[in-house]
Amino acid sequence: MPVNIPGLISVLVFYLVILAVGIWASRKSQIEEKKCPGNRSEISMVGGRNMNIVTGIFTMTATWVGGGYVIGTAEAVYVPTLGLIWALGPLAYVINFIVGGTFFAKPMREKNFVTMMDPFQIKYGNAVSSLFLIPAFIGDLLWVACILGGLGGTMSVILDMSSMHSVFISTGVAILYTLLGGLYSVAYTDVIQLIFMAISLAVCVPFVLMNPASSGITFTATHELFQAPWLGKLELRDLGKWIDDLLLLSIGGLCYQAFFQRILAAASPSHSQIMCYAAAVFSASMGIPSVLIGAVAASTDWNQTSYGLPTPFEKGEGGKILPIALQHLCPPFVSIIGIGAIAAAVMSSVDSAMLSSASLFGRNIYKSILRKQASENEVVWVIRASVLVIGLSGMGLSFVSDSVYAFWLISGDVIYTVIFAQLVCVLYFPSSNAYGALAGFVMGSTLRFLGGDHILKITPIIHFPYCRLIDGVYVQYFPFRTLAVLVSFITILSVSCLASLLFNRGLLSEKWDVFKVKPQTDGTNKRKTEEMCLDDGKPVALEMSPLERTVNK
Template sequence: SLLIGGFFFVNPMRSKNYVTVMDPLQETYGNVMGSLLFIPSLLGEVFWFAAILASLGATMRVILDIGGSLAIIVSACIVILYTLLGGLYSVAYTDAIQLVFITLSLWICIPFALMNSATESIYYTATHQSYQDPWIGKIEKQYLGRWLDDFFYLVLGSIPWQTYFQRMLSAASPGQARLISYLSGFGCLSMAVPSVLIGAVAASTDWNKTSYGLPSPLERGESPMILPLVLHYLCPAYISIAGLGAIAAATMSSADSALLSTGSMFAHNIYRKILRKKATETEVLWAMRTSMLVFGAGAAGLAFYSSSVYDLWFLSGELVYALLFPQLCCALFVPSTNTYGSAAGFLVGLLLRLLAGEPALRIPPIICYPACSLVNGTYSQLFPFKTFTMLLTLGTIMAVSYLAGVLFQRNLLPRRWDVC
């Protein structure tokens, strides 16, 4: 995602001196349509902030045996405070420090987890069944469509986020922005290695030899908690604290970026361009600070409902992929598109995604795509419907834009009907 963003999206965004990811959308499709497209982006950022606060609370509960609610409240207050005071500078400097801390802390934990007496060799368990199935799996043929769908969703759906573009647009030059994006892509790949190793260790551990006991985390349905469980039960206490520091640093790093993103988009794209077109810089700054406080408090409140907030964030991310990505592509690379196409694409994409259902939120599908099946009372869509929805949205934007242009240019419709 970062490599594609740096190669295709940085130059068009930098060449026109945009401030947020919403700027090209408002410039091409108007302020009203831009404010509508702001909604999925806002929901995604707020639910993401809530989700990572919830994960920090759960980690604190496992490792330190303290209430997750306290961790959520303290973390939210710290993030909101230093982001309000320092803005992008505080976010950038703290992110640099936190990134170093994450890297060192996670890698320090790996040897202790690997050498624990309850853990078997991960090289052996990669291909042989020991305490559970081999941790290197395979893609079943019937699930290939879903895997491809998730792959494209994660790669392309991670581009149209203000958290990414606020770094690219604030870099000193387009070349530096591209370099940061490329290096970040390789950095993400390297930072995935500790996570894979920790998962492999968990799959290779006889949990009966630890104070955790049986059944294993997999059988208890606690796989999402595997990082704090490995740190707590397979590492010495002081190493667990270092690992907890890595998780806290990662949480802070992500949370402050999400908070600044929502605040800057609201102040620049909604307050300045729609609500108060003659607002001064000071007024816009205070609007941004106020919105960050409101959105941060709202996200902290949502974090207490950890089971549902993750599902809501996933759904919001899918809406960003289905709605925002094709809109951004058209605004940057197909300048002939217009507001009519944008509105039609938004409506088509929103309806198709919602009608496909969401098992995690117990929303049954109205549209059953090919290979849709009912498993244990829950519908499962094996067809790559997220990518299909995105492509159909893209096609709708271009087709309706072209049709509207032809109808008005050839006077097939009265000019007075052209309201956009």
């Protein structure tokens, strides 16, 4: 089929607008760099720590409301084996932002950290903290793949364009403006993208609802017509998996660098909390169009549409149901508007994921471990190179799976099971130490791996209660990922207390204390210190351990 030229032109125009905004925002970044030339890398990562509330709310919401959220929610509502009850995104994001704003935003912003991993390196040192960077990178990489995969599927359906070409162009644009202006470009383009996304989806939904091939969604919500009711059902034996998935998407979202990057860029701790609470409302609202489109798709007699039979689910295209519905249930010009909404959702998240991973690598690995004497200019270029690598790697992974919802879950899975317990301990439990953190990492990762993964078709070694064989693949219906988090948390605290007891009471020789848990006789800690730039631009030395001393700074 020929490429949809009008649609392609509209998408290219949208990309040019976004690129222009990104270039304009990069000028603000340059102005801030002139004010504090010794902190170029921090400006690239957290701006000038002067992000206003309105921009903060937009960029926080746009980062989470990406292609995975918009397309994945519609997919979950449409797929007969799931339904609305399993479309956990909107509810999960409300929980995510409320918990994040209440318990994590203020302590992180008050201490003027630059990345999520700063408190880990300050408390545990570089060696142990490096382990936690691995799941953080994997999570961001899968997130990029999830987002770009959604875009490729959408454009291939509506524009009759190769998904490879569309993903390549979109990735290139996002990489370009992220390289130019860092967080400033990402934040200001998020404002435009979120507005465009909201307007586009609002235009499309009425046309989808009024299509004559679709029955009333109020009837099909609880009655079987063309397929199972789209509300779905939650049986008691499935409750464990439902809770596990909900906590994975909600609590796991607190462990992304992209989340803290916006918190740390806020003008004040109170502003960072307001951003989170407002984003909870807006992110849930942005999920409503996807829910409606998924419900209509489940209520449609596809034989009366240009799509025909078999249905999208029977053809294995449930992951593309949102673009399919826009293409076959809307007039052509409306479907073109819809592709703009998806493109906006994709780019508002993919740039954030790329910059977050690049920030972690540039500051917490390159600057802190590989080249401690690296200049600010050198670190900035390392961040830019990392943005390029992450973007291209995620682009390659985006062609692996057709299910956006699968990538979306796996991304959060990696982060949730390994990092969340560590983050709680490093912020709220001063007694935790590197020995406990290392033991918790091993226990949590091992237990998660032994549980297998039905999405990746990894056979579980441990069959938890309610483990069932479905279509030749074992699926865990016990909340084993949450169990891994709890075991990791208990291990961190118990091993930390044990290590402190053994070394502080002389039961083990001080020469075995490689992580220096025992306080030094001169009242100082042997660990090296690291300079961090405060809001006034004056560097202050923060002791690497213990963490509570940084609060007084």
